[in-house]
Amino acid sequence: MNVYPARSNQIAARMLGDEMMIMSPRDATLFSLNEAGALIWQSADGHTPVSEIVQRVCQEFDVEPDEARADVESFLSELAGHRILNFTEEAQ
Amino acid sequence: MSALLQSMNSRAASLNIPLGVQLDVTYRCNERCVHCYLDHDDHGEMTLEEIRGVLDQLAAAGTFFLTLSGGEVLMRRDFFDILEHARKHLFCVRIKTNACMIGEKQADRLRDLGVESIQVSIYSHRPEVHDAITKLPGSLKRSIEAIRRLKARGVKVIIANVLMAQNFGDYPGVRLLARELGVESTIDPTITPKMDGDRSILGLGIGIGELKAVMHDETLVGDIAEFCAPPPPVDSDVLDELPCSASHTYCYISPYGDVFPCVQFPLPTGNVRQQAFLDIWRYSPAMNDVRSIRPRELPVCSTCSHVGGCTRCPGLAYMAGDMRGPSVQDCEKSYARTGIPSANMMLRAAVRHDLVQIHL
Numbered sequence: 001m002n003v004y005p006a007r008s009n010q011i012a013a014r015m016l017g018d019e020m021m022i023m024s025p026r027d028a029t030l031f032s033l034n035e036a037g038a039l040i041w042q043s044a045d046g047h048t049p050v051s052e053i054v055q056r057v058c059q060e061f062d063v064e065p066d067e068a069r070a071d072v073e074s075f076l077s078e079l080a081g082h083r084i085l086n087f088t089e090e091a092q
Numbered sequence: 093m094s095a096l097l098q099s100m101n102s103r104a105a106s107l108n109i110p111l112g113v114q115l116d117v118t119y120r121c122n123e124r125c126v127h128c129y130l131d132h133d134d135h136g137e138m139t140l141e142e143i144r145g146v147l148d149q150l151a152a153a154g155t156f157f158l159t160l161s162g163g164e165v166l167m168r169r170d171f172f173d174i175l176e177h178a179r180k181h182l183f184c185v186r187i188k189t190n191a192c193m194i195g196e197k198q199a200d201r202l203r204d205l206g207v208e209s210i211q212v213s214i215y216s217h218r219p220e221v222h223d224a225i226t227k228l229p230g231s232l233k234r235s236i237e238a239i240r241r242l243k244a245r246g247v248k249v250i251i252a253n254v255l256m257a258q259n260f261g262d263y264p265g266v267r268l269l270a271r272e273l274g275v276e277s278t279i280d281p282t283i284t285p286k287m288d289g290d291r292s293i294l295g296l297g298i299g300i301g302e303l304k305a306v307m308h309d310e311t312l313v314g315d316i317a318e319f320c321a322p323p324p325p326v327d328s329d330v331l332d333e334l335p336c337s338a339s340h341t342y343c344y345i346s347p348y349g350d351v352f353p354c355v356q357f358p359l360p361t362g363n364v365r366q367q368a369f370l371d372i373w374r375y376s377p378a379m380n381d382v383r384s385i386r387p388r389e390l391p392v393c394s395t396c397s398h399v400g401g402c403t404r405c406p407g408l409a410y411m412a413g414d415m416r417g418p419s420v421q422d423c424e425k426s427y428a429r430t431g432i433p434s435a436n437m438m439l440r441a442a443v444r445h446d447l448v449q450i451h452l
Contacts, residue, residue: 009179009206010206011182011206012156012182012183012184012185012206012208013182014151014154014155014156014182014183015154016100016103016107016109016111016154016156017103017107021100021156023156023184023208025206025207025208025209025248026246028208028209030094030096030097030100032096032099032100
């Protein structure tokens, strides 16, 4: 079953050089994502499944699919834990 | 400031990115605060489409922190269209308002649109003092009701209290009110001259004795010994540091599209109705002139023992006649804090002394 990560519509975000800055207005926590994190974040649009995000990471950063899947899933879960992203089972 | 925010600021400065921008959407206001520096007539505000275009440009330029202010932002009927567009671009939006026009519906929308914080001006906990400053009867009651509405919806509110002779004694009451409402509060002893250069409203400000009392109030400053410590010896690094964020990572845009280095720095650098924002930000000679200022080249301040710890505002200095000169209000703050006169104060005292000798 595909899962679709979606960025919260409450956050603020901007690319600063090659880093993605994100602020959660809920508690003003600031996050900084590197290039790989930024790619995953930007792909979390609510209609791109995790499987496709993994493919994008593999293409962009030359990593093995299994390793990429583990990293992407763990990263997305961490962002969801901060409530700046959520998962849906259907594309939005 | 968090380490991440500090590194974000340094990165933005090195990449020449306007990380923070204040956009005043109108100068019109429903209050007539005695100390206000603005002319409240509408001299041709930007339209909604023009503002949307500016926001598009700011997002492309890398702006992250966007402050929407005025005047009173809600005097514009299209304010929520502006806010919606800003949030589509994922700006971290902060709003400055008197909140009098924030009812249930407006509070719902502010929550839903994910505003980072709302700053509300409160001058006293007593209606007779607050309303005498705003010249709007019932304004304190309305502002407080709005704060409660916002707070009930989980929106972050910050009370901003400008200190003047008229309300100085009430700041502890305002802080108590903020605590009761469950919101943060700030106080600001700076009165800014009017944008047309009229300095008469500066007379409304607090005196040096009151400023000293504020600087030595441990409920405000924490550890008094540390806060009021004499300035450390000046090292050469301090003389090459960036003086403030104006023109480095921050600028201000008026309702008429004029771009300035800061809201408190009315040096014209260009207008977004005539030029692309980034062309003004990057290439305006005036913006680059401000950008070039370092403490080392300031004729008086570079010789001052406070140069490393002073909050010198180049905009206030500009309004006093020379953006490379001292900012008298900041000299007074350094003196009130430490008891040590600034180089500028000593110079002025010497000149006065000489004048007296000549006169005699």
